[in-house]
Amino acid sequence: QGVRKIYQPGQSTAFLAFACRRPWLSEVKVRRALSAAIDTWAVAKVCHDNPGAFAARGLLPPSMASIQRSIAGFDLEFAKRELAALPKPAGPLRMLTVWGPRPYLPDPRGVAEAIAAQLAKVGVAVTIEASTSANEFFDAVRRGNHDLILSGYIAETPDSFDFLAALLSSRRIPRPELKMASTTNMASFGDREMDKRLGAAQSNDQATQAVLELFEDQRPYLPLMYGANVAVHSWRIRNFELDPRGIPTFCELDLG
16 A cells, blocks of 8 residues: 556567477467467466456567557357367377466466366367476477477567567577577477568568468467566656566656
């Protein structure tokens, strides 16, 4: 009590990555069906009291998308119908999770269990394998033995191209010989058309829309929720604002 609380979406997005080079998940129909089976509003509720503000509407954080297209959402009947017409996976899907709470994923275990429970409703079994450290997590990502990866990405710059290229460029596909910083395409999504569209978007902001359209069509990731920027301060302080990165400008503060 007696303080101002700021709790707003920041510059990060949590996602469920579908390992596109793994059997079964290489089929776009499978990825679309699995995406439709997951209620992102219910997933966001695991971490936020106001899930409507944080449930993802797209891959880019709100501050990086002037017009945010809403991707096709939760449709349990569609998921059941599509999956019934497809071959079944050989066994339970292995889901790798990050090693601990992250800005975009405050409760990795809770979210993983919510996703597994939702996929069970469409007949897809999931085993959850939590990593214990960053090194263990990224080593597992580079080995590529998991079907699903529960993780996220924090923008390193305010440029939407950098965010999209990190997650969608074939140059960022994890391989055992690559260093951690180069393994950001956790879906192992390699697509020539996507690389072509990313190349165009690098020098032309208007071309970003074509990147997002192809992402929505191919669905290598299911965006789950946006990370939060959180700050608390006394009501005596005036002119306090957070930029999209969650960083305040102290020189503008007024101590009343």
